Amino acid sequence: MKIGTNVRSARVDAGLTQLELAKKLNISVRALQNYENGERDISAELLWNIADIFNLDMSYFVPKKVSLNVPKSVPILSPNQQVVERVQQTNTVKVNYYPNILASAGFGAFNHDLNVRVLELEEGFLMALGLKCFKNLDLITVYGDSMEPFVSNGELIILQRDVEAQNSDIVVANINGEVYVKKLQKDPIRKWIKLTSLNTMYPDIELNEDEQKYLSIIGIVRAKIRPF
The missing domain is CATH 2.10.109.10 (Umud Fragment, subunit A)
Known part of the structure; x- marks a missing residue:
């Protein structure tokens, strides 16, 4: 589920209109619409503000694990396998x-x-x-x-x-x-x-x-x- 969709769900559950949430965030309604529709990436700082408004944990908006369904036949373009393994660490x-x-x-x-x-x-x-x-x-x-x-x-x-x-x-x-x-x-x-x-x-x-x-x-x- 996209982050923007999660923001829309949180807003609807809280009973706020786009205008009301936009005012709380000090942004335009159009900007909020772009975020909710996935047409524009949401900055980490703005997402923190949204989480604070709805009293939600960040994990509500950003899933802890994202699975990339890449076919095995598609090669991974990286310098070496060791780099890939390090980036995939979950610590x-x-x-x-x-x-x-x-x-x-x-x-x-x-x-x-x-x-x-x-x-x-x-x-x-x-x-x-x-x-x-x-x-x-x-x-x-x-x-x-x-x-x-x-x-x-x-x-x-x-x-x-x-x-x-x-x-x-x-x-x-x-x-x-x-x-x-x-x-x-x-x-x-x-x-x-x-x-x-x-x-x-x-x-x-x-x-x-x-x-x-x-x-x-x-x-x-x-x-x-x-x-x-």
């Missing part, structure tokens, strides 16, 4: 998703709302993104274009906390309450730390030894997800 990993936190790829963004939602993502999916460690993972949104082409405005990034950042790591850093996505450069001799942008239109942020007390590295960027 789940808990990832903290902060829908209201923005990491600025630009001039900094203040963040005060630490609302968190715990997502359970399949280990195989995270492996397909290139992750090798599945502990202390956070998911946040990037705002700005200073780190293009590595990460673009509006993309989601997965970062790993409690790991010491090394030179040239892409990190999420907090400087006096402003949160940035930058490339880390450290000079232990001259004792400065520089946070650089990949987009040359943006200046570097250089911190001397005294200023480094205002800096904390939140985590290292391990993967990105581009929403559509």
